[in-house]
Amino acid sequence: MYHFICRTLVQNRKVSSKTSYVRYIQTTPLFNSVSNPTEQQSLTVSYLINSCGLSLEQAISASKVVRIENTEKPDSILKMLATYGFSKTHISSLISKLPPLLLAHPEKTIRPKIEYFESLGIRGPDVPRIIFSDTSILMSSLKKQIIPNIDFLKGFLETNENLVNALKQSAQLVRCNIKKVLVPNISTLRAHGVPEEHVAKLIIMQPRSLLLRSDLFKEVVCAIKEMGFEPMRPSFILAVRCMSIISKVKWEKKKEVLTSFGWSENEFLLAFRVQPMLMICSEKKIRDVMDFLMNKAGLKQSHIARCPNLFLTSIERRLIPRCAVLQVLMSKAMVGKNLDIVWALSSNKRYFEKKYVTRFMEDAPEVIKAYQGKMVFQGFSN
The missing domain is CATH 1.10.150 (DNA polymerase; domain 1)
Known part of the structure; x- marks a missing residue:
């Protein structure tokens, strides 16, 4: 009945840690124009390990997409990141995910973006937190991508505080295609009568739900209406938040846990309409709460269904x-x-x-x- 996000996990091929490093650099022609690829790749791998904190396996993998001929620019990048509060762990993970960052121009590519985020009120540990969640931000265009997206979001969120909270939830908002993704999905909510302030709340609470492909997002919204949710009520947005980020497989497994304790379809719908956040809970949490309330406290499943807020509490x-x-x-x-x-x-x-x-x-x-x-x-x- 429902269609959800289908995520495809793309696994990058990695060089086995058991592979001889010497044999690897002697047989991998990274750049045909380099006179001595073995020596320069050795410098790259050494720098990635000693200065950036990468493992040997990570360094070998990164050396396939970046070559360090001298360390002046990479040193400047690392120093700048540290100045803005990036820890050694942040930097190591950042470089392993985005090796070309080491060759970026620190003053032209990195600093303007970080200073722009700071101008929005994003400071201290929030700067590396947001950037780290989507490392490609640092390599995106400030004028063509970042600023236009931020300006669009400001139109809904009004305050920088709301904007910062939304970015903490998903930095992908900075790089997504506004016209192809956010605009159609927001239009779908408007067409069903969802108030503007509720749209803004959804962006702040769970912006990832609005990054769903537009045709799938429409199906989610229609399914929620079929379940009896009123678009004007806040619970409608909570239901959108849940259904748009949970895969169909996980959704069905969670329902199976509830039905295994005797819940009927009507009891499930009642509980979900009362508290949509019920389905955010893990299968284990749902099972543990049901087991405690029914087998230890002796409550009936029908009584639990009318008060699903209990699933959001600590046993x-x-x-x-x-x-x-x-x-x-x-x-x-x-x-x-x-x-x-x-x-x-x-x-x-x-x-x-x-x-x-x-x-x-x-x-x-x-x-x-x-x-x-x-x-x-x-x-x-x-």
Whole structure:
């Protein structure tokens, strides 16, 4: 029924670490115009290892696309990156992913882009974080690619703070084809009546969902409407966020976990409409929560389905301590056996503490120990 992103993993062929380095450089004609390829490649590999922190295997692979004849420019690049907060680990990974960066002009190619990002309010550790997430940014055109994309995004996000948050989620926004990708997908949301402010929220929360191929994005949006979501409501955008970044295989596996605990299709749809972020959880998290709530706490699957926010909470830090508190109160008949446990578990921190902890702490001091996670939860039937 639904079509999702299909990702193809392209694996680059690597030279085996067991291959003799000497034999490799003697038999690989990297540049026919170089008089002594073995000597110059040796310099390149040595520099990549000693100055950039690459492994031998990474250095040999990188030496196929970059040749260092002298170290003046590469040294300047490394020094500049370090000045802007790139750690040795960042630099090593950056060079392994984009070896030609070492031969770029530091003042013409690198500095203007970093300074532009800083002018947007991106400073400190956020600079390497954003650039590191999409290394090709440093080799993209500032005037033809980066600035036009940023200007387009500013039209939706209004503030630099929102823009920075969006870029932290996906730096691909800087390099994507605006006309072929973002514009059609945003137009699809508008055509279905999604408010502009919700479109902006989607860009900030999960911009990768808007980078989906336009025909697939349309199918996702139509499928969400078929499931009963209203385009004017915030939950519609949350559903788009989830369905557009989860593969069909993973989606079905997560549903299978829920149905294995007795959920019907209607219960799944109810839960997903209430809390679309349910499907962001891993299969293990979904299974662990269902197992605890049904087999330990004794709740029915239908009760869990009406409160799927429980899947977004921690079993150890929230569910177990709260259940332990309720167990103490039930054992002392301070709360009735007909207590809505699901509601108690899903209520906010302040409400739960006031309703079930501070209210009874004098007559039942054990609730403090239970709430602190120092009491074993035996189950409500014990």
